[in-house]
Amino acid sequence: MSKKQALTEFHRGSILAAAERLFAEKGTEKTTMDDIAREAEYSKATLYVYFQSKEEIINAILLSGMVLLKRKLHEAIESQNDWFQAYDAVCQAIVRFYDENPTAYDAATGAIPLAPQSDSMQKGTADILRVSDEIEQELAAFLMRGVEAGAVRTKLPPIETVMLFWSALSGIIHTAEYRESYIQRTLQLTREEYLRHGTRMLLDSLTTHN
Amino acid sequence: MSKKQALTEFHRGSILAAAERLFAEKGTEKTTMDDIAREAEYSKATLYVYFQSKEEIINAILLSGMVLLKRKLHEAIESQNDWFQAYDAVCQAIVRFYDENPTAYDAATGAIPLAPQSDSMQKGTADILRVSDEIEQELAAFLMRGVEAGAVRTKLPPIETVMLFWSALSGIIHTAEYRESYIQRTLQLTREEYLRHGTRMLLDSLTTHN
Amino acid sequence: MSKKQALTEFHRGSILAAAERLFAEKGTEKTTMDDIAREAEYSKATLYVYFQSKEEIINAILLSGMVLLKRKLHEAIESQNDWFQAYDAVCQAIVRFYDENPTAYDAATGAIPLAPQSDSMQKGTADILRVSDEIEQELAAFLMRGVEAGAVRTKLPPIETVMLFWSALSGIIHTAEYRESYIQRTLQLTREEYLRHGTRMLLDSLTTHN
Amino acid sequence: MSKKQALTEFHRGSILAAAERLFAEKGTEKTTMDDIAREAEYSKATLYVYFQSKEEIINAILLSGMVLLKRKLHEAIESQNDWFQAYDAVCQAIVRFYDENPTAYDAATGAIPLAPQSDSMQKGTADILRVSDEIEQELAAFLMRGVEAGAVRTKLPPIETVMLFWSALSGIIHTAEYRESYIQRTLQLTREEYLRHGTRMLLDSLTTHN
DNA sequence: GATGAATGAGGGTTCATTCAT
DNA sequence: CATGAATGAACCCTCATTCAT
Numbered sequence: 001m002s003k004k005q006a007l008t009e010f011h012r013g014s015i016l017a018a019a020e021r022l023f024a025e026k027g028t029e030k031t032t033m034d035d036i037a038r039e040a041e042y043s044k045a046t047l048y049v050y051f052q053s054k055e056e057i058i059n060a061i062l063l064s065g066m067v068l069l070k071r072k073l074h075e076a077i078e079s080q081n082d083w084f085q086a087y088d089a090v091c092q093a094i095v096r097f098y099d100e101n102p103t104a105y106d107a108a109t110g111a112i113p114l115a116p117q118s119d120s121m122q123k124g125t126a127d128i129l130r131v132s133d134e135i136e137q138e139l140a141a142f143l144m145r146g147v148e149a150g151a152v153r154t155k156l157p158p159i160e161t162v163m164l165f166w167s168a169l170s171g172i173i174h175t176a177e178y179r180e181s182y183i184q185r186t187l188q189l190t191r192e193e194y195l196r197h198g199t200r201m202l203l204d205s206l207t208t209h210n
Numbered sequence: 211m212s213k214k215q216a217l218t219e220f221h222r223g224s225i226l227a228a229a230e231r232l233f234a235e236k237g238t239e240k241t242t243m244d245d246i247a248r249e250a251e252y253s254k255a256t257l258y259v260y261f262q263s264k265e266e267i268i269n270a271i272l273l274s275g276m277v278l279l280k281r282k283l284h285e286a287i288e289s290q291n292d293w294f295q296a297y298d299a300v301c302q303a304i305v306r307f308y309d310e311n312p313t314a315y316d317a318a319t320g321a322i323p324l325a326p327q328s329d330s331m332q333k334g335t336a337d338i339l340r341v342s343d344e345i346e347q348e349l350a351a352f353l354m355r356g357v358e359a360g361a362v363r364t365k366l367p368p369i370e371t372v373m374l375f376w377s378a379l380s381g382i383i384h385t386a387e388y389r390e391s392y393i394q395r396t397l398q399l400t401r402e403e404y405l406r407h408g409t410r411m412l413l414d415s416l417t418t419h420n
Numbered sequence: 421m422s423k424k425q426a427l428t429e430f431h432r433g434s435i436l437a438a439a440e441r442l443f444a445e446k447g448t449e450k451t452t453m454d455d456i457a458r459e460a461e462y463s464k465a466t467l468y469v470y471f472q473s474k475e476e477i478i479n480a481i482l483l484s485g486m487v488l489l490k491r492k493l494h495e496a497i498e499s500q501n502d503w504f505q506a507y508d509a510v511c512q513a514i515v516r517f518y519d520e521n522p523t524a525y526d527a528a529t530g531a532i533p534l535a536p537q538s539d540s541m542q543k544g545t546a547d548i549l550r551v552s553d554e555i556e557q558e559l560a561a562f563l564m565r566g567v568e569a570g571a572v573r574t575k576l577p578p579i580e581t582v583m584l585f586w587s588a589l590s591g592i593i594h595t596a597e598y599r600e601s602y603i604q605r606t607l608q609l610t611r612e613e614y615l616r617h618g619t620r621m622l623l624d625s626l627t628t629h630n
Numbered sequence: 631m632s633k634k635q636a637l638t639e640f641h642r643g644s645i646l647a648a649a650e651r652l653f654a655e656k657g658t659e660k661t662t663m664d665d666i667a668r669e670a671e672y673s674k675a676t677l678y679v680y681f682q683s684k685e686e687i688i689n690a691i692l693l694s695g696m697v698l699l700k701r702k703l704h705e706a707i708e709s710q711n712d713w714f715q716a717y718d719a720v721c722q723a724i725v726r727f728y729d730e731n732p733t734a735y736d737a738a739t740g741a742i743p744l745a746p747q748s749d750s751m752q753k754g755t756a757d758i759l760r761v762s763d764e765i766e767q768e769l770a771a772f773l774m775r776g777v778e779a780g781a782v783r784t785k786l787p788p789i790e791t792v793m794l795f796w797s798a799l800s801g802i803i804h805t806a807e808y809r810e811s812y813i814q815r816t817l818q819l820t821r822e823e824y825l826r827h828g829t830r831m832l833l834d835s836l837t838t839h840n
Numbered sequence: 841g842a843t844g845a846a847t848g849a850g851g852g853t854t855c856a857t858t859c860a861t
Numbered sequence: 862c863a864t865g866a867a868t869g870a871a872c873c874c875t876c877a878t879t880c881a882t
Contacts, residue, residue: 004865011866029239032850032851033852034850034851034852042867042868043867043868043869044868045867045868045869045870046868048852048853049867053852053853054851054852109381129392155410157397160399160404163385163389163397164404164407164408165411167381167382167384167385168379168382168408168412170381170384170385171319171377171378171380171381171382171384172374172377172378174377174381175319175376175377179373182339186369187367187369187373189370194370194374198374200365201378201415202378202415204414204415205411205415243877244877252842253842253843254844254877254878255842255844255845255878255879255880256841256842258879259842259843263878264876424844427844431845449659452872453872454871454873462846463847463848464847464873464874465847465848465874466846466847468874468875469845474873529801576827576831577817579816583805583809583817584802584824584831585831586805587801587805587806587828588798588801588802588828588831588832589801590801591739591801591802592794592797592798594739594800594801595739595793595797603793606789607787607789607790617790618797618798620785621794621795621798622798624834625832625834625835662854662855662856663856664854664855672863673864673865674864674865675857675858675863675864676862676864678857679864683856684855684857
């Protein structure tokens, strides 16, 4: 990669990092291009040197986030031989990922609709959906490994189980985030403990003996 | 309640009904005060006679939605003697409720942060959280009934189990909504079938024999 | 017309008058909504209360201008029994009209392309073209009257002759406007004299005996 | 001219050629400096090495266009001994020129105001007006030749006749351009036929026997 | 109380121009 | 000299909110 390309990549990265912070804080909708420019310490016009539109910024964040998530999940899955330990690693990876990329995570789990497509941009969403798909495939394979190892049983097609698990966990993570103080007060639990219980509960749904 | 108060209540109701329809269709963000005024057949300024701000309208809808949800759940719980049948009724009530009040449902499950609080508004949120709490209490009681009947066992405090279940279901419902066509294509399932599988899966997590 | 409608009409008129002044001075392209708001002494947002877009303002000016022009031409044609005197009246009406509605005149003669159509706006242009057409018909009828009276002969279909005459005059008027000082200096002629000579010359092209 | 100057001239020419193509296609207003840079295959900043502003580019094009037009007209005039044939050649040259240099042509005929003068730029306009003047002189001389040959008679000073003719033709050409499809539909004429009729009509105004 | 009217404060996007290298 | 990079200033448009009647 030439020096020029590297620099461009650097600036794109700075902008995306700034946008990511703001999106995590206020959501994509309430974050303005002005906000991003200020946070990234560029002029607003400069953003348009590196991205064609706000939509492209959003999609870029979603995509890079998804790619990162995919890698993290792959690592988590490969990190442990024991299926149950791997399961814990996967859940931990997901939670950590959410902390750092909530916007991307929401897109990954379908908790938010993808940015409204302006025709010329459909490629952006297509890439996102493709990676999203790959993640599901990877998780489905992991699930099958659990089945083969006798660790879990599932009554549904693996992909469906994965999607259900995935979206259920997404809901739990959301609540843990938005209602953290409420959980603390009512249940006397930290967010981490609450999430651990959640992942346990979901694990039970996979290992049921009924 | 005086005649005057009754009239005021009537107008507030009309406005809220209109707003609710629009929020369900386009979300709170993309619904403008103009839209609401038009739908409710009032002048836009009149909206401000009955509500201090758009935020108050949103909160009022969330609140009334929660109250409605609470009643629906109560009815569902009471409708069946058999716990498992009641469980199905509860799940069905929730799904139906989401179809008609997605905004309120999201607030109820903590899937979205409550409207940004402008200080003077915290009362609005407080009411919402109170009803949210009452719903959880009701569900917790229902869960306990299941435990007593030997239908389910749970390793966690009932309230926590309810919250986890609740938020997990919320995530599943979201995905079913936003990815409906994807689910159709990939899994060959209708949204209803997918949701039924989801509620079954979550039920398994409550009845586990591990 | 109700009082309300009358007031609305008044405001629309004020805005259009302001826009017309600015369009005449700087053209439609270089006139901004801010300019119009300032000139009309409304806030910019208010413009959007009375018109949906800049395009609608432009089209409204073009349309009302065309309607006015049509009436003026009709009056001029009817004002004189003698065809040649009527011809002079027509030319004078056109010149005067241009002084007050240059933008509309340009649109009428096809000297400028109509505003780029944003689909939903095509009705606006359609109306303009229709009136433009009616004007041509009226002028064609007037031309035929001249032919019948033996005043003019024309080798081409009346409509074509009208269009050619019309656009030729348009060109002459333009030059008289933009090069007024040059004409004054070089030819020692006032704009009016120059235009009179122009209309004479064009008349010759209609009465040729070749 | 030094080698350096020659090189500068070469670059200016490349830029102007690119700008000319784009102006003809989209007009000066809708052509951006970015467009020109891309078309000329220079960096945008380089444009500012050879021209002080967009305005200077426009004026330079107008000027070179006028110079070219002058030469074309000269050639057309000299190409034929018969005055009427020369007249046709002149008209054809004008129409062709318009096709390739509409912007320059509009400036030449005074159909558009010259670029808004930013004081320091008045020299640019002065040159344009000078060539414009020379063209008029040449056409006036051609007209006189026609008078001497008995081909035409004119009641007005030659220069004035030329200006009138010139601007009338300009109007006709414009309409033929902007209303091409309308002419096709209504008159069943191609743009070329319509223009031929127009030049005939204008010729009649010069040869009148009244 | 009901509302027509008005608007301040942005929102995303574009573009001619500048300047350090 | 040539340019990559950056941006100030606009541009058209939207919307929650206010206020006189």
